[in-house]
Each structure stands twice: as C-alpha cells, then as structure tokens.
Amino acid sequence: MSKATIIPFGPQHPVLPEPLHLDLVVEDETVVEAIPQIGFVHRGLEKLVETRDYNQFIYVAERICGICAFGHSLGYAETVEALMGVEVPKRAEYLRVIWHEISRIHSHLLWLGLAADAFGFESLFMHCWRLRERVLDIFEKTTGGRVILSVVSVGGVNRDIDSTQMDEILHILDGIEDDYRQIMQVMLTDASVKNRTVGVGHISYEDAVSLCMVGPFARASNVAYDVRMFGHGGYGELSDFRPLCATEGDCYARVKVRCEEVLQSIAIVKEMAAKIPAGDIAVPVKGSPAAGAESANILEQPRGECYYYARGNGTKYLDRMRMRTPTSQNLAGMVSVLEGCDLADVNMIILTIDPCISCTER
Amino acid sequence: MFTSEFMPLALENVASEAAQRKSDGWRFVQLLAVADNTGSGDRDNAVDLVYSYMKDGRLENLVVKNVAVGEDEAKVDTVPSITDQYLSAFVFENEAHDLFGVHIANIAIDFAGHFYQVPVREPMTIISPEQKEAHERAAKMAAAKAAKEKAAAAGKTSGADAENAAKPAPKSDADIEAKLAGLPPEKAAKIRAAMEAKAAKEKAAQKGEAGNE
Amino acid sequence: MAFASKSPWVIHYDGSSCNGCDIEVLATLCPGFDGERFGVINTGNPKHADIFLVTGSINEQNIEVVRQIYDQMVEPKVVVACGICACTGGIFHDCYNVLGGVDKAIPVDVYAPGCAVRPEALIDAIVQGIAVLDEKSAALEQKKKEGVA
Numbered sequence: 184m185s186k187a188t189i190i191p192f193g194p195q196h197p198v199l200p201e202p203l204h205l206d207l208v209v210e211d212e213t214v215v216e217a218i219p220q221i222g223f224v225h226r227g228l229e230k231l232v233e234t235r236d237y238n239q240f241i242y243v244a245e246r247i248c249g250i251c252a253f254g255h256s257l258g259y260a261e262t263v264e265a266l267m268g269v270e271v272p273k274r275a276e277y278l279r280v281i282w283h284e285i286s287r288i289h290s291h292l293l294w295l296g297l298a299a300d301a302f303g304f305e306s307l308f309m310h311c312w313r314l315r316e317r318v319l320d321i322f323e324k325t326t327g328g329r330v331i332l333s334v335v336s337v338g339g340v341n342r343d344i345d346s347t348q349m350d351e352i353l354h355i356l357d358g359i360e361d362d363y364r365q366i367m368q369v370m371l372t373d374a375s376v377k378n379r380t381v382g383v384g385h386i387s388y389e390d391a392v393s394l395c396m397v398g399p400f401a402r403a404s405n406v407a408y409d410v411r412m413f414g415h416g417g418y419g420e421l422s423d424f425r426p427l428c429a430t431e432g433d434c435y436a437r438v439k440v441r442c443e444e445v446l447q448s449i450a451i452v453k454e455m456a457a458k459i460p461a462g463d464i465a466v467p468v469k470g471s472p473a474a475g476a477e478s479a480n481i482l483e484q485p486r487g488e489c490y491y492y493a494r495g496n497g498t499k500y501l502d503r504m505r506m507r508t509p510t511s512q513n514l515a516g517m518v519s520v521l522e523g524c525d526l527a528d529v530n531m532i533i534l535t536i537d538p539c540i541s542c543t544e545r
Numbered sequence: 546m547f548t549s550e551f552m553p554l555a556l557e558n559v560a561s562e563a564a565q566r567k568s569d570g571w572r573f574v575q576l577l578a579v580a581d582n583t584g585s586g587d588r589d590n591a592v593d594l595v596y597s598y599m600k601d602g603r604l605e606n607l608v609v610k611n612v613a614v615g616e617d618e619a620k621v622d623t624v625p626s627i628t629d630q631y632l633s634a635f636v637f638e639n640e641a642h643d644l645f646g647v648h649i650a651n652i653a654i655d656f657a658g659h660f661y662q663v664p665v666r667e668p669m670t671i672i673s674p675e676q677k678e679a680h681e682r683a684a685k686m687a688a689a690k691a692a693k694e695k696a697a698a699a700g701k702t703s704g705a706d707a708e709n710a711a712k713p714a715p716k717s718d719a720d721i722e723a724k725l726a727g728l729p730p731e732k733a734a735k736i737r738a739a740m741e742a743k744a745a746k747e748k749a750a751q752k753g754e755a756g757n758e
Numbered sequence: 759m760a761f762a763s764k765s766p767w768v769i770h771y772d773g774s775s776c777n778g779c780d781i782e783v784l785a786t787l788c789p790g791f792d793g794e795r796f797g798v799i800n801t802g803n804p805k806h807a808d809i810f811l812v813t814g815s816i817n818e819q820n821i822e823v824v825r826q827i828y829d830q831m832v833e834p835k836v837v838v839a840c841g842i843c844a845c846t847g848g849i850f851h852d853c854y855n856v857l858g859g860v861d862k863a864i865p866v867d868v869y870a871p872g873c874a875v876r877p878e879a880l881i882d883a884i885v886q887g888i889a890v891l892d893e894k895s896a897a898l899e900q901k902k903k904e905g906v907a
Contacts, residue, residue, distance in 0.1 A: 194823055195771050195804075195823065196802065200772055200777070200780040200784060202771070202820065202823070218654070220656075221661075223819050223820045224773075224774040224814070224820075225661045225663070225774065225817065225855050226815070226817065226853045227663070227668060227669075227853040227855040227856070228850060228853055230668065230669060230853065230854055231850075231852070234852065243850075246778070246850075246873070248777050248778075249777035249778020249780070250777050252776075252778065265549075293781060308788075309788060312784070312788040312789065312790070313788065316790035319785075329876070330778040330782060331778055331873060392572075394632055395573045395574075395631055395633045396633075410547075414546055415547060419546070474683055474687070477551055477606075477608075478549070479549045479595075479604060480549065481547065481549075481574075481604060490575050490597065492577055492595065492606075496683050497683030497686065497687060498680075498682050498683045498686070502579065503580070505577045505579075507574070507575035507577065511637070512574075512575070512636075513633075514633070514635075514636050515632040515636070516633070519632075541776050543636075544661070661819075663818060663854065663855050668854040668855070
C-alpha cells in the first residue's frame with residue numbers, strides 16, 4: 184500500500200474559470216478523498232437585501248451569477264410576486280420562458296465548450312463558443328445586454344419582443360440549430376470524446392437519489408426530476424414536457440443530457456413564440472410585502488433546481504432573501520463521485536458537474 | 546404545479562423528522578437561517594431555521610423558531626446535524642454556523658468555522674442601522690394605519706352625511722403621517738419642513754388679504 | 759523595443775466576480791471577437807504570463823491568492839482590472855465581505871469598467887496594457903544599462 188498524498192487543486196486552475204479549491208487525497212494515481220474548500224467568491228450579497236428595496240434588489244439578484252443571470256432575476260421576481268400576491272400578465276410569462284430557455288441554450292453551449300477544452304478538443308471549444316456568440320446576439324438585440332439582461336421586473340418584464348424581432352429570433356435559432364446538430368454529432372460520436380467520458384465518474388441512480396442531486400447531473404443518472412415539469416408560470420402552457428434522462432450515470436451521460444437539452448430548449452422557444460398572446464407585459468406593483476410574510480419558490484436553472492426564499496417586514500425592504508443554488512446541492516454528489524477516480528480524470532469529472540461557484544457562495 | 550407550504554417544527558424533532566422523511570422518500574431541498582431581527586422573539590440572539598423537503602411536487606418548509614445562537618456556550622441551542630441522513634446538508638449547516646452562529650453538532654464534513662473567511666463573526670446576525678430603521682418605519686406605518694382606520698370608523702359611527710361623503714375628504718393629518726412614516730427620515734423631514742413653510746405662507750397670505758380689506 | 763511588444767500571454771483569475779466578466783474574458787479570446795489576433799494566449803501558469811486579468815472584487819479570502827499570483831509573475835508585468843467590481847467593488851461595494859477593487863491588493867495599470875465588461879472594452883484594455891508593458895520593459899532595460907555602467 185502506498186502512502187497517501189494530498190494534492191491541492193485550485194483555486195487558480197486552468198480548467199475552471201472560477202476559483203474552487205479541492206484537497207485531493209491520493210494513493211498512487213487514485214483519489215481516495217476529496218475535500219472541497221470554498222469561500223473565495225463569497226461577497227455576502229444576501230445582506231444587501233436590507234439596503235436595497237425589493238425593486239432594486241432584482242439588479243443584485245441577477246449579479247449572483249453571470250451565467251444564470253436571467254434565471255436568478257426570474258426566480259427572485261417570482262418569489263416576491265408570490266409574497267405580495269401579484270398576478271403576472273400572460274404575455275410576460277411567455278416572454279420570461281423564451282428568455283429563460285435562450286439562457287439555457289447559452290449556458291449549455293458555454294459548458295459544452297468548456298468540456299471540450301477539458302478533454303483537449305480545442306477546435307470544438309472554439310466552435311461551441313462561436314455558436315454561443317450568436318445566442319448572445321439575440322440577447323443583445325432584444326434586451327441590449329450580452330450577459331446581464333435586466334429585463335425582469337417584479338410584476339412582469341421591462342421590454343417586449345415584437346413580431347418582427349420574434350421572427351428574427353426564430354430565424355437565428357434555425358441557423359444555430361443546423362450548426363449545433365453538427366457539433367452535437369461530434370460530441371456524441373467522436374472517439375476522442377468517448378475515450379475521455381465513457382465510464383468515467385459513474386454515479387448510480389440510488390446514490391443520486393440519496394445525495395439529493397439536482398439538474399442534469401441527476402438526470403444523467405436517470406432521476407427524472409426537472410422543475411419545468413410542474414408547469415410553473417409560462418411552462419404550464421407547453422403542450423408536452425418531459426425531463427430528458429440518461430441511464431449510464433457517467434460523464435458521457437452528462438454530456439448527452441445537456442446536448443439534448445439544447446434541442447429541447449430550441450423547441451420550447453419555437454412553441455412559445457408561435458403561441459404567445461397579445462397583451463400587457465407588466466402590471467404595476469404597489470405596496471410592500473407584509474411583516475412576517477414568507478414565500479418559497481423553485482425554478483429550473485441550467486444547472487438544476489434553484490430554491491428561493493423571501494421574508495417581508497412591512498416595508499419596501501425585505502428581511503431575508505435566500506437562494507439555494509443547484510451547485511451547493513450537488514457538492515455532496517461531487518465529493519462522492521470523485522472518490523476512487525483517477526487523478527487525471529478529476530478535471531473532467533468536476534466539469535461535467537458544471538459547478539457554478541459564484542452561485543454557490545454568493 | 547408544485548405547492549409550497551410552511552409548517553412549524555420543534556427543535557427536538559429535527560433529527561427524527563429527517564430520519565422519517567428519508568425513509569418516506571422525501572428529497573432534502575435546503576436549510577436556511579433567518580436572523581430574527583424584529584426584536585419580537587423572546588430571546589435576544591435568535592434565528593429561525595427553515596428545513597425544506599420535497600416529494601411529488603409538494604415543497605414543505607419546516608420552520609424551527611427561535612434557535613438561540615452566539616458565542617455564549619451556556620445559552621445557545623445545539624441543533625443536531627441531519628448529515629447522517631442527508632449528506633448534501635453539510636454545505637448549509639456549515640454556512641449557518643459561519644454566517645449565523647448556529648451551533649450544529651456532528652456535521653459529517655465539518656469545517657469548524659472555516660467554511661467562509663469573513664472579516665466579522667456571524668455577519669448575517671448583525672442588525673444594520675438600515676434594517677433597524679426599516680423595522681421602526683414599519684411599526685410606525687402600522688400604527689399610523691391603525692389610527693387612520695380608527696378615525697375612519699369613528700367618522701362612520703357618528704353618521705357622515707351624504708354631502709360629506711360625496712366630497713373628497715380633506716387630507717387628514719393621520720393620512721399624511723401614514724405616508725410620511727413610509728419614507729426615509731431625511732425625506733420625511735424635508736416634506737414636513739416644506740409643509741410648514743407652505744402653511745406659514747398661506748397664513749401670511751390670509752393676513753395680507755385681511756389687511757387689504 | 760527589446761522583447762514584449764506584440765504577443766502578451768495573459769493569465770485570468772476570478773476574484774469574487776459573478777462569472778459575467780469571466781465568461782466575457784474568455785469570449786474575448788474566442789471567435790467573434792478574436793482577441794488572439796493580438797498574439798494573446800490564455801495561460802494557466804503565472805510564470806508564463808505578461809498580463810494579469812483580474813475580474814471581481816477583493817475579499818478576505820482571495821486577497822492572498824491574488825497577491826501570490828501577482829508575485830509569481832515575472833517582470834515586466836501588467837495588471838488589468840476587468841469589470842466594475844474589479845475597479846471599485848461595483849454593485850457589491852458595501853457588502854460585508856468585499857474590501858474593494860483589485861487595487862486594494864496589487865497595483866493596477868489599466869481599468870476596464872462595465873457590468874459585465876464588454877469584449878470591445880477588454881480588447882482595448884489589453885492593447886493599452888501592451889503599451890504599458892513596452893514602457894515597463896524599456897524602463898527595465900534602462901535600469902539594467904545603468905546598473906552595468
């Protein structure tokens with residue numbers, strides 16, 4: 184038996200743009216234990232809710248994470264709306280779904296690129312990010328921002344997408360879909376991808392359930408859970424929605440689930456764009472949340488289920504705002520999946536979990 | 546559609562509830578702490594803990610009220626860890642310890658206060674001046690509203706005549722006070738000063754008219 | 759002009775950014791904006807890098823990490839603060855765990871504001887950084903000569 188050695192991983196590490204530190208206890212080349220150390224991105228923004236009123240805080244909420252920015256502003260707005268009993272117009276709900284799904288396409292393409300980079304497929308990385316630029320073009324055309332969109336407000340959305348813009352979006356999406364199918368073909372069939380991913384970082388269905396994993400990480404282990412299936416908000420208007428799952432539970436399955444979700448999101452955007460009703464895009468919101476009122480809400484982010492909690496105090500300022508993000512829920516899964524893997528596979532496994540550190544630490 | 550409910554939970558039942566939920570197939574969603582800054586709790590330094598579980602589209606949030614926290618070992622409540630049932634809770638339990646000072650015993654992966662490095666201890670339990678002000682304002686607003694309702698009720702019982710009801714009621718002092726209570730103090734002070742100046746001006750104008758006659 | 763001048767290698771570190779600026783830093787180097795046409799290569803090794811791109815503000819825990827990466831880089835070196843959080847702390851300036859901009863930890867040469875910073879601004883900042891790098895290497899050269907003479 185060889186001696187156990189501790190190898191530090193991160194915080195500055197080429198595979199992740201974000202700081203995550205792991206102490207990897209290795210015996211020879213096998214990881215026997217992984218101890219995460221986080222807190223490098225902790226800002227303490229939940230405390231800001233006391234100095235920003237509930238309308239202003241939406242701009243803080245979307246800066247929790249620059250990748251899931253739209254999702255966080257949407258989740259926060261829905262939570263405050265539930266707290267105050269605000270009914271959002273139908274058109275606004277449709278628009279929210281459209282932007283949210285386009286965000287998912289952007290997030291997954293970004294992730295596929297990073298994954299390609301992690302297994303050393305540089306040109307695939309470049310292709311994914313090239314395609315992602317076209318998704319960001321849609322954001323820029325419809326909202327004016329590339330990353331931080333600031334279109335959600337409590338009570339609806341700030342901007343409308345008119346029919347000419349909607350046609351343009353669909354046209355761009357058609358082009359993206361054609362290109363994307365080629366990339367997906369490479370992602371799912373190329374030998375160099377399969378060599379790095381098939382059978383690596385396996386986690387069983389039973390473990391995924393008992394570790395309470397969420398998002399594509401769990402769905403790759405055949406846990407059919409996706410918050411969108413409850414039909415909350417605009418998702419209730421979809422004719423059919425079922426979570427996309429894979430049974431293998433390894434890195435390849437996680438790549439596959441995300442690959443297929445991009446096509447699913449494109450289909451959702453198309454369906455919503457065809458069905459969108461005319462009408463107002465926001466209702467005026469007056470008053471403030473009652474003292475002691477509480478509300479909880481969940482939302483499917485690109486990385487999985489996100490939980491929001493808010494408590495009012497009778498003024499325009501909330502007492503507490505809390506987001507439980509998908510990555511913090513998946514940390515336990517990450518620690519257990521790393522046990523027993525090869526040291527050289529660590530970066531690939533961490534990446535397929537798609538950790539979002541700034542979400543986790545806030 | 547999922548449903549979200551809030552229900553109370555006693556501190557001594559935290560562990561048994563987790564075991565029960567686990568065997569019934571519930572998924573642990575999250576644990577959060579809320580600092581009880583309202584001053585309404587019967588303890589000085591207390592937080593509420595919210596445990597959330599989910600199953601078949603039912604999101605149940607179990608609220609443990611008034612858990613004593615802080616540095617004083619003798620006074621704090623010790624919360625049992627639920628990481629023996631749900632390992633994923635270790636993130637939230639460490640966070641509750643570092644940011645709120647909640648004492649949690651036997652966390653499976655225990656960072657012992659080094660999960661977050663923060664410049665102050667338990668930053669989330671500190672009552673900021675802004676928050677104190679917000680609570681005072683909320684209390685004032687509630688009081689002013691109650692006074693207004695009382696006045697309105699009194700007006701009704703005395704039998705307001707049709708003529709009076711048809712006319713828009715002149716803005717009563719209680720009405721203005723209720724509005725002012727909702728504003729930041731410096732803004733409210735400005736409005737009060739402006740109102741006083743206006744009243745003085747009107748008085749002066751009345752005097753002037755009287756003089757002309 | 760001795761060496762430097764054209765192809766600066768960059769190293770990126772995420773202070774306590776929200777990711778928005780990080781992905782814009784990466785997007786700058788990808789097709790679409792193609793920052794690599796200036797010879798820029800993203801490296802993970804501080805010893806290889808000429809320009810240090812920092813996103814996000816400085817907090818208690820990462821201040822040492824940022825200093826360490828900066829100290830490991832060889833002279834001449836340039837620091838670019840990417841995004842408003844790295845410049846001043848931005849929207850998070852009054853958070854309890856935010857100390858302020860990157861200049862609280864290390865000297866900053868170029869500030870590129872924006873939330874999130876736009877790739878155009880980043881390219882501009884990197885090109886300005888090349889000029890600073892040239893100045894610094896000339897000064898270094900001068901110092902060496904004086905030392906010899």
